[in-house]
Amino acid sequence: MRKTLVILLIILLTLPLLAQKKVSDLKFHNLQNYSWLRLAKIVPEVTDRVILPTGTLESHGAVAVGSDNIVPLNLAERIWKKCNALIAPPINYGYTGISVSEFPGSIVVREEIFEEYIYDVLKGLVKTGFNNILIIDGHGGNKEPTKRAMTRLHLETQANFMMVDWWKIGWDITKEVYGQPAQQSGHGDLEEAALNISLNPDFADREMYEKYGKDKVGRVGAEEGFTLLPAWATTRYPAKGLGYLDFDVKKAEEYTTKKAERIADTFLEAIQRWEMMESWKK
Numbered sequence: 001m002r003k004t005l006v007i008l009l010i011i012l013l014t015l016p017l018l019a020q021k022k023v024s025d026l027k028f029h030n031l032q033n034y035s036w037l038r039l040a041k042i043v044p045e046v047t048d049r050v051i052l053p054t055g056t057l058e059s060h061g062a063v064a065v066g067s068d069n070i071v072p073l074n075l076a077e078r079i080w081k082k083c084n085a086l087i088a089p090p091i092n093y094g095y096t097g098i099s100v101s102e103f104p105g106s107i108v109v110r111e112e113i114f115e116e117y118i119y120d121v122l123k124g125l126v127k128t129g130f131n132n133i134l135i136i137d138g139h140g141g142n143k144e145p146t147k148r149a150m151t152r153l154h155l156e157t158q159a160n161f162m163m164v165d166w167w168k169i170g171w172d173i174t175k176e177v178y179g180q181p182a183q184q185s186g187h188g189d190l191e192e193a194a195l196n197i198s199l200n201p202d203f204a205d206r207e208m209y210e211k212y213g214k215d216k217v218g219r220v221g222a223e224e225g226f227t228l229l230p231a232w233a234t235t236r237y238p239a240k241g242l243g244y245l246d247f248d249v250k251k252a253e254e255y256t257t258k259k260a261e262r263i264a265d266t267f268l269e270a271i272q273r274w275e276m277m278e279s280w281k282k
């Protein structure tokens with residue numbers, strides 16, 4: 001009886017050591033907080049997954065000029081645990097649209113510079129041991145240079161990449177939460193504001209929005225058939241009467257949670273499929 005108890009005790013004590021460690025068992029989930037000595041033990045043993053938020057500084061009507069940085073980081077902070085991923089320090093300066101860059105707080109990194117820059121950042125992540133890289137992009141202008149950089153790296157290293165445009169993934173969530181038709185988000189509008197104010201209600205400036213008026217701060221649709229420099233508004237609504245800011249924090253929280261879930265599930269499915277196909281090669 002006593003012998004059985006001792007064996008049982010040994011099993012119970014060694015069980016946690018045998019269990020696979022997760023990022024949530026670690027001290028930090030932000031890559032930059034570790035020493036390299038510790039990081040070398042974490043990647044790839046605990047995880048080979050990393051999230052890189054990318055954005056820029058750009059005028060967004062009554063919403064924060066840092067929206068494109070705030071949104072991807074807000075989403076990354078909500079999914080790292082589910083994805084068992086570390087978060088890399090974000091890239092906060094990107095290829096800002098020239099048409100909105102003349103307003104205060106907008107900073108432009110030229111497209112070709114951005115491509116080389118993000119290529120080097122991603123290369124460093126792959127070299128660190130990350131094999132599954134999720135880029136949450138907060139800014140449309142970054143998309144093409146990022147796609148080119150990740151394509152080059154994938155071909156060179158075979159590392160797996162997924163880039164998310166939050167304004168396109170999960171269109172249906174707007175209908176679910178706000179009862180508006182599912183369509184691509186505008187710019188500095190309802191959806192972008194929601195992903196900001198779920199972090200801090202003051203990231204959408206209600207006073208300014210009401211002072212200048214929603215139809216003056218914003219305008220419907222993209223420029224089609226002509227080009228304007230500068231743009232005629234720094235908020236773009238997706239359609240007539242739609243996309244106006246809603247300052248309801250509860251709805252914003254629901255919208256952000258659902259958007260984050262969708263991104264996490266898509267990334268996890270991608271990893272599962274990458275692993276499945278990899279196993280077929282053996």
Ligand SMILES: [Zn+2]
Nearest residue numbers: 067068138188
């Ligand atoms: Zn934006």
